[in-house]
Amino acid sequence: MFSDQRLADLNQPLLAEHQLQFQHLADSPRLRQVDLPGVVQKLMDFQVAIPSWALGTGGTRFGRFALGGEPSTLEQKISDVGILQALNRSSNSISLHIPWDIPQDIPGLQQLLKEQGLVIDSVNSNTFQDQKDQPHSYKFGSLSHTDKAVREQAIQHNIDCVGYGRQLDAKTLTVWLADGSNFPGQQHLRRAFLRTQESLAAIYEAMPSDWTMLVEYKPYEPNFYSMVIPDWGTSLALCQAIGQNAQVLVDLGHHLPNTNIEQIVARLRQFGRLGGFHFNGSMYGDDDLTTGSIKPFQLFLIFNELVDSAVDQSVPAEAVAYMIDASHNVKDPLEDLLQSVENILSAYAKALLVDRETLNEAQEANDVVRAEEILRDAFLTDVRPLVAEAYRQSGGALNPIAAYRAAGVREQLIRQRGKHSVSTGL
Numbered sequence: 001m002f003s004d005q006r007l008a009d010l011n012q013p014l015l016a017e018h019q020l021q022f023q024h025l026a027d028s029p030r031l032r033q034v035d036l037p038g039v040v041q042k043l044m045d046f047q048v049a050i051p052s053w054a055l056g057t058g059g060t061r062f063g064r065f066a067l068g069g070e071p072s073t074l075e076q077k078i079s080d081v082g083i084l085q086a087l088n089r090s091s092n093s094i095s096l097h098i099p100w101d102i103p104q105d106i107p108g109l110q111q112l113l114k115e116q117g118l119v120i121d122s123v124n125s126n127t128f129q130d131q132k133d134q135p136h137s138y139k140f141g142s143l144s145h146t147d148k149a150v151r152e153q154a155i156q157h158n159i160d161c162v163g164y165g166r167q168l169d170a171k172t173l174t175v176w177l178a179d180g181s182n183f184p185g186q187q188h189l190r191r192a193f194l195r196t197q198e199s200l201a202a203i204y205e206a207m208p209s210d211w212t213m214l215v216e217y218k219p220y221e222p223n224f225y226s227m228v229i230p231d232w233g234t235s236l237a238l239c240q241a242i243g244q245n246a247q248v249l250v251d252l253g254h255h256l257p258n259t260n261i262e263q264i265v266a267r268l269r270q271f272g273r274l275g276g277f278h279f280n281g282s283m284y285g286d287d288d289l290t291t292g293s294i295k296p297f298q299l300f301l302i303f304n305e306l307v308d309s310a311v312d313q314s315v316p317a318e319a320v321a322y323m324i325d326a327s328h329n330v331k332d333p334l335e336d337l338l339q340s341v342e343n344i345l346s347a348y349a350k351a352l353l354v355d356r357e358t359l360n361e362a363q364e365a366n367d368v369v370r371a372e373e374i375l376r377d378a379f380l381t382d383v384r385p386l387v388a389e390a391y392r393q394s395g396g397a398l399n400p401i402a403a404y405r406a407a408g409v410r411e412q413l414i415r416q417r418g419k420h421s422v423s424t425g426l
């Protein structure tokens with residue numbers, strides 16, 4: 001859909017203005033100490049995975065308003081991520097949800113992924129709902145269930161997910177556990193934790209040694225009195241008990257209001273246990289809004305910790321897997337994902353502009369105002385020319401959303417797939 005020539009044609013009218021803006025930043029005396037080509041290169045290297053379940057219109061428990069042209073097969077989902085990747089060159093991987101997206105035609109899928117320049121990075125298990133013909137119900141839990149037969153079914157499902165992932169060269173299993181209780185007394189809190197630990201250890205033992213298990217936490221929902229894994233402390237304790245390849249996954253929406261998420265990121269980096277990140281935006285809870293739409297300063301502060309820990313030799317240098325985990329209720333999902341990636345890259349770019357040496361001096365001298373001003377200086381810099389330059393140098397569109405609209409992508413997808421195609425997912 002977007003050949004190199006098509007992208008060059010779409011970029012042409014924007015090029016002069018872009019070059020002017022980029023040069024303005026490069027000439028700024030304030031940024032003289034910054035290696036701007038190095039920043040652009042880091043932005044080009046940054047990749048964030050797109051989940052197979054977020055390419056259709058999302059809904060709430062009250063309803064869903066379909067957009068049309070939604071991908072209804074895994075092949076169509078890969079094709080949609082291919083469109084994003086062609087435009088921004090920053091979304092080169094897909095996270096699969098099992099059982100919504102069980103791969104069938106493996107050679108066909110491998111060929112399609114290769115054509116689109118994509119890889120499958122992770123598989124996500126689902127024991128939060130019952131599937132048709134499933135012998136045991138997850139109504140009262142899965143990996144933490146009181147009944148061993150239910151736990152074994154849930155363990156086997158996770159092992160099956162690893163099997164599907166191996167066929168497509170994925171190396172990560174993400175476990176988000178919905179288990180918990182709705183009323184006081186319903187569940188024995190310590191025993192539920194221990195059963196979960198045993199179940200996760202059994203899955204971990206069955207995983208290949210070069211795989212990573214990401215353990216996600218969430219304070220409430222679907223259970224409203226207690227969740228078995230409600231917070232990063234519980235995730236960390238489980239990972240430490242299971243093994244080095246078990247890592248904590250931070251989902252931005254999975255915190256109570258006003259939680260200092262950047263401090264959690266700093267702690268997990270320090271302990272060498274931050275393995276994954278799910279990006280979204282939050283006003284109240286797990287709202288799954290566009291990343292950076294509500295609290296851009298918080299997103300910047302989180303990236304500030306990621307960048308700061310990456311340059312600190314004393315911090316373990318484990319890889320972090322980044323993914324967007326959002327729902328798109330009123331926007332075109334593909335446009336929302338392009339916005340999300342751009343907001344993520346902008347926050348990252350701003351964090352890369354922070355004058356760390358001067359910040360360190362200000363912190364050591366307890367110069368509160370100076371330290372804060374250094375962060376504000378970076379945060380208030382308009383980094384859009386840096387992000388656009390990264391898109392351009394890697395062969396994408398200077399303005400991905402404008403290019404998407406100019407090419408009439410959604411209209412084409414509706415013509416091909418119909419007005420009422422339904423995508424599995426949120």
Ligand SMILES: [Mn+2]
Pocket residue numbers: 176216251278325
């Ligand atoms: Mn998540």
